[in-house]
Amino acid sequence: MDREREQTAQSFGEEVVKVVRFRVQRFRPEEGKAYVQEFQVPVYRGMTVLDGLHYVRDNLDSTLAYRFSCRMGVCGSCGMFINGFPRLACQTQILELGSDTVDVRPMPNYPVVKDLVPDLGPLFEKHRTVRPYVIRDPRELEQPTGEFLQKPEELEEFLQFTYCIKCGLCLTACPTVATDPQYLGPQALAQAYRYCKDTRDAGMDERLKVAAGTEGPWRCHLAGACSEACPKGVDPALGIQLLKRLALLRRWRLKKPHRPAPLAGERTGVSRRPGIPEPPPPTVESEGSASS
Amino acid sequence: MREATLWTLHLAAGIVILVLLAVHMGIMHLEDILAAMGTGYPDPLSWTSVVVRSKKLLFTVAYVLLLGTALYHGLYGLRNILLELNPGRVAARVIQWLVLALGISLFVLGTVAAIVAYVR
Numbered sequence: 001m002d003r004e005r006e007q008t009a010q011s012f013g014e015e016v017v018k019v020v021r022f023r024v025q026r027f028r029p030e031e032g033k034a035y036v037q038e039f040q041v042p043v044y045r046g047m048t049v050l051d052g053l054h055y056v057r058d059n060l061d062s063t064l065a066y067r068f069s070c071r072m073g074v075c076g077s078c079g080m081f082i083n084g085f086p087r088l089a090c091q092t093q094i095l096e097l098g099s100d101t102v103d104v105r106p107m108p109n110y111p112v113v114k115d116l117v118p119d120l121g122p123l124f125e126k127h128r129t130v131r132p133y134v135i136r137d138p139r140e141l142e143q144p145t146g147e148f149l150q151k152p153e154e155l156e157e158f159l160q161f162t163y164c165i166k167c168g169l170c171l172t173a174c175p176t177v178a179t180d181p182q183y184l185g186p187q188a189l190a191q192a193y194r195y196c197k198d199t200r201d202a203g204m205d206e207r208l209k210v211a212a213g214t215e216g217p218w219r220c221h222l223a224g225a226c227s228e229a230c231p232k233g234v235d236p237a238l239g240i241q242l243l244k245r246l247a248l249l250r251r252w253r254l255k256k257p258h259r260p261a262p263l264a265g266e267r268t269g270v271s272r273r274p275g276i277p278e279p280p281p282p283t284v285e286s287e288g289s290a291s292s
Numbered sequence: 293m294r295e296a297t298l299w300t301l302h303l304a305a306g307i308v309i310l311v312l313l314a315v316h317m318g319i320m321h322l323e324d325i326l327a328a329m330g331t332g333y334p335d336p337l338s339w340t341s342v343v344v345r346s347k348k349l350l351f352t353v354a355y356v357l358l359l360g361t362a363l364y365h366g367l368y369g370l371r372n373i374l375l376e377l378n379p380g381r382v383a384a385r386v387i388q389w390l391v392l393a394l395g396i397s398l399f400v401l402g403t404v405a406a407i408v409a410y411v412r
Binding site for chain 1: 297376
């Protein structure tokens with residue numbers, strides 16, 4: 001290992017444990033064909049695959065393209081196919097892979113833009129299709145007069161599905177998406193269930209028309225690979241099955257749509273505790289103030 | 293919600309098949325026990341037993357029901373497999389009509405055979 005590499009590793013205040021071979025799939029759109037390039041990367045304790053890619057880019061090949069942002073498993077940008085499994089590069093410890101070779105490829109089931117950068121367009125298109133937002137009277141949404149009331153137990157019914165960070169790993173893992181690109185996929189379907197169960201929402205039937213259509217939950221083969229790959233524990237496979245049950249119950253009128261949550265009224269009988277600052281003014285102007 | 297209807301029928305057909313196959317297995321393989329209870333037929337695989345059963349209305353109805361549910365259950369699965377090949381809009385419609393036509397043809401053929409056996 002050369003001196004420069006040692007210095008790089010030591011700059012993190014850690015001893016280099018071993019040198020790992022990174023096998024990175026490269027793809028340049030102008031050339032139109034993919035190939036694998038190998039790099040030797042010194043590894044210290046706590047080093048992630050994303051750190052390894054940074055090392056490659058900073059020291060060995062500055063043309064390597066990959067996506068990342070938060071580096072802490074929140075933004076969902078650095079989804080990759082690492083040693084044959086879809087993972088977030090920032091959450092994957094190299095030493096925990098237990099191998100002297102780290103195989104890094106772009107996420108399958110997506111078009112590749114360059115090297116490790118996938119085009120997540122299909123993910124967001126499908127997500128948009130199921131109308132992943134609260135559907136209510138547009139006047140109230142655009143000119144809000146108060147917050148929608150929701151009990152904690154109502155929130156818990158769909159809370160786990162709100163943790164989706166749209167990293168797209170579930171679509172990478174899904175065998176049905178691999179063979180049927182039209183299938184809405186675990187991410188969109190789990191989000192459809194999440195919004196159908198949201199008591200603030202009044203658009204269950206409208207959403208189910210799309211989400212429970214031909215390319216909906218009926219296509220799921222229950223492989224469970226999406227839930228295994230999900231880095232946030234969302235369990236989209238469960239969401240799909242719950243959506244399926246919801247669609248069946250609605251089809252046979254065995255379940256009524258929930259009443260949309262009421263608006264909170266003016267607070268009475270309570271006063272602000274001393275020392276707590278006033279909230280900032282609303283960012284959306286009310287009809288009265290807009291016209292004045 | 294058309295898919296929800298088809299899926300419900302798929303589940304219902306599966307349950308009916310489960311019940312009818314359980315009855316079938318009982319009649320075919322538990323003949324000694326059923327005979328001891330006074331309800332079975334001795335030697336259920338013999339030609340005579342087959343003819344005797346086909347002359348009973350309950351069996352004829354069960355045959356037709358099993359045929360219909362098994363055809364629906366199986367062909368619904370076949371339709372899904374073919375549609376997952378992503379054949380395109382027009383081809384998908386053609387596939388669905390072909391599967392439906394195949395199912396109806398086989399159902400009519402089997403039902404006529406069961407009714408003829410019952411009547412003759």
